[in-house]
Amino acid sequence: METRRITQERNTKETRIRLILDLDSPKEPQIDTPVPFFNHILNSMAFHGGFFLQINASGDIDVDPHHLVEDTGLVLGDALREAVMSYGSIQRFGHSVIPMDDALSEVTVDASGRPFLVFNADFPQEYAGSFPLCLLKEFFTALSTRGGLTVHGSCRYGDNSHHMAEALFKALGKALGQAFIRKQGNPASTKGSLHE
Numbered sequence: 001m002e003t004r005r006i007t008q009e010r011n012t013k014e015t016r017i018r019l020i021l022d023l024d025s026p027k028e029p030q031i032d033t034p035v036p037f038f039n040h041i042l043n044s045m046a047f048h049g050g051f052f053l054q055i056n057a058s059g060d061i062d063v064d065p066h067h068l069v070e071d072t073g074l075v076l077g078d079a080l081r082e083a084v085m086s087y088g089s090i091q092r093f094g095h096s097v098i099p100m101d102d103a104l105s106e107v108t109v110d111a112s113g114r115p116f117l118v119f120n121a122d123f124p125q126e127y128a129g130s131f132p133l134c135l136l137k138e139f140f141t142a143l144s145t146r147g148g149l150t151v152h153g154s155c156r157y158g159d160n161s162h163h164m165a166e167a168l169f170k171a172l173g174k175a176l177g178q179a180f181i182r183k184q185g186n187p188a189s190t191k192g193s194l195h196e
Contacts, residue, residue: 004087004182006079014067015059021079023180025052033057033072035065037131037162041169042072048098049173051180066135073139077146083180084111084148094178096171103158105167109175110150117144121155121164128162136165140172 004023010016029046031039033055046053053076059068084090094109119140123133144151153172158164 002087004083006082006086008075008079008082010071010075010078012071015057015071017055017057017059017068017071017075019056019072019075019079020052020054021076021083022052023083026050027052030054033068034059034061035068035131037128038065038069038072041166044166045169045173045176047173048170049177051173051177065131066138069135070138070142073142074146077143077149080111080143080147080149080176080180084113087182089183090179091181091183092179094175094180096174096178098167098171098174100158100163100167100170102160103163103167104156105158105164105171106152106154106156107168107171107175108152109172109179111148111179112150113148114150115145115148116150117141118152118154120153121168123155123161123164124159125161128165133161133165136168 006021008019029043029052031042033039042055055072057068057072061068090111092111097106117140119137126133140151140153143149153168155164155168
């Protein structure tokens with residue numbers, strides 16, 4: 001069976017991003033951005049999702065990591081959308097609840113072609129290291145919009161913002177991994193198609 005391997009690039013005055021997504025490979029992720037905490041949570045997302053993800057990204061982080069984080073979400077969303085368009089039916093729905101010490105986070109995904117985001121996270125600390133956690137919503141918004149994904153992400157509770165964010169990305173990875181499992185036969189929609 002053909003492997004679902006997708007390459008996407010985005011080059012602007014603000015960022016340069018090259019991404020390879022292989023939904024059928026269990027290889028270790030290879031994440032290389034100039035933002036260490038972002039690398040950490042993207043690595044956790046792909047590892048626990050059970051798919052290969054390679055990201056090489058640079059950008060104007062001397063201004064703020066906002067553009068890099070948001071644009072990475074856009075490029076990953078593009079890759080996930082292409083996976084549906086190019087390789088056929090998927091299971092469509094995914095859900096995961098992940099604990100990490102004091103924190104419990106949850107993500108539910110519907111790869112329906114209809115972008116919508118519900119994001120609930122009240123981080124007790126504004127930063128994880130030097131990373132502003134408000135940017136996580138920007139990533140989720142970009143991902144859901146470009147991927148045609150309905151995503152409900154919630155940090156249910158926690159005392160440590162790092163734990164809450166990491167659990168959220170692990171849950172995102174597992175939910176995406178479930179949603180993008182191949183499905184035999186017709187698309188998982190009473191309409192007969194997704195992403196239309």
